[in-house]
Amino acid sequence: MARTADKAEQAERISRAVWRIMAGSGPGGLTLRAVAAEAGCTTGLVLHRFPDKRALLVHARDLLHERTGREMDELEGTGSPAQALRAVLRYAASIEADKRQEARVWLGYLAAALGEPGLAGRHAQANRAFLARIDRLVARVRPDWDARARTTVSTALVALVEGMNTLAVADDETYSPRTQKRVIDRALRAFLG
Amino acid sequence: MARTADKAEQAERISRAVWRIMAGSGPGGLTLRAVAAEAGCTTGLVLHRFPDKRALLVHARDLLHERTGREMDELEGTGSPAQALRAVLRYAASIEADKRQEARVWLGYLAAALGEPGLAGRHAQANRAFLARIDRLVARVRPDWDARARTTVSTALVALVEGMNTLAVADDETYSPRTQKRVIDRALRAFLG
DNA sequence: CTGTTACCGTAACAGTCGTTACCGAAAGGC
DNA sequence: GCCTTTCGGTAACGACTGTTACGGTAACAG
Secondary structure, three states: OOOOOOHHHHHHHHHHHHHHHHHHHOHHHOOHHHHHHHHOOOHHHHHHHOOOHHHHHHHHHHHHHHHHHHHHHHHHOOOOHHHHHHHHHHHHOOOOHHHHHHHHHHHHHHHHHOOOHHHHHHHHHHHHHHHHHHHHHHHHHOOOOOHHHHHHHHHHHHHHHHHHHHHHHHOOOOOOHHHHHHHHHHHHHHHHO | OOOOOOHHHHHHHHHHHHHHHHHHHOHHHOOHHHHHHHHOOOHHHHHHHOOOHHHHHHHHHHHHHHHHHHHHHHHHOOOOHHHHHHHHHHHHOOOOHHHHHHHHHHHHHHHHHOOOHHHHHHHHHHHHHHHHHHHHHHHHHOOOOOHHHHHHHHHHHHHHHHHHHHHHHHOOOOOOHHHHHHHHHHHHHHHHO
């Protein structure tokens, strides 16, 4: 045999380049050449690792989704139900600098999905999974509620966090980490307190 | 003199074409040729009316912002403070079909702003104006609250509505008009009830 | 009706995009 | 050591982008 390459490591490195480009320049700046330059290689390697641009974007998307899902899985089991819910919501918000970058990435993907229903479907699926997670946590905090009342609150909490993420993309001053924490705590108190 | 053209009417027609393209195909499909075809003219007219693509996008954006601002001004004065607040929040949400399209337009603009800080600044400014509007309405509902408590609730309500708009873009089934209304009413009850 | 002027469609430009073909070079088995 | 096989960089292609220059044409003043 001949030389071997760590394909998974390369795919991840290129995917991380995709995240950085998406967060920094949006879908408009997400060029194969830009990705290659950011990853420290050429378009040749990028298109040897992925069949085409769409496959690259989907892989980078799934990788990010998978990672955040794993980390939220861990948070879900820590402390009391109310504490776990708060921890997951804080994690999903864009409080830390890297989460703020992630919010920009998701926004870029969502905008790219405007033109392609297939990507929009993936986004919908991912958000339903997040909604189910929050609903599960709300059920642990308020086991006596019926599904209808619980889902309404879950949907509200998800929309609240997602809205702050979206708004922080354009105005990270108004939606500072401190403000986001305060809003989350206020919402938890209002809906579940 | 020679022939005359209704420049304002043309600019508005082209801007409407921009909205339709942005909502339908996102920033990636927003081509001068696509805009011209949608507006029923050629790129020649488009670039005779606007100096370049960016000016066209900014004009279409400002036109949409101006229109929604006017319509919310009217809603702000109808009925009791609580009713006015609910009416404005319902208007800002994507309950009607045309508002859902608008949410797609705003999302596309926000994604386009990822690469250009100038556009992001306009977005931040617009959202601060909306936040100030909601804060004004909350102050009318709860005059006894101090500014801190009031702003926290206003920020939460704005994020809630904006989040539902964003999420409805990818999943208009989970965030149906009925669900959005229910969530808004629940939030008003939780925060101000 | 005619001349003139503003209007706007046509066509070309340079640049960049995603994608492909090709080929030198690096690395493991013998 | 060599030889083979895979790797990955180079360069080109056609398509499409925003933008510009030009010319035909429609409409108003006289």
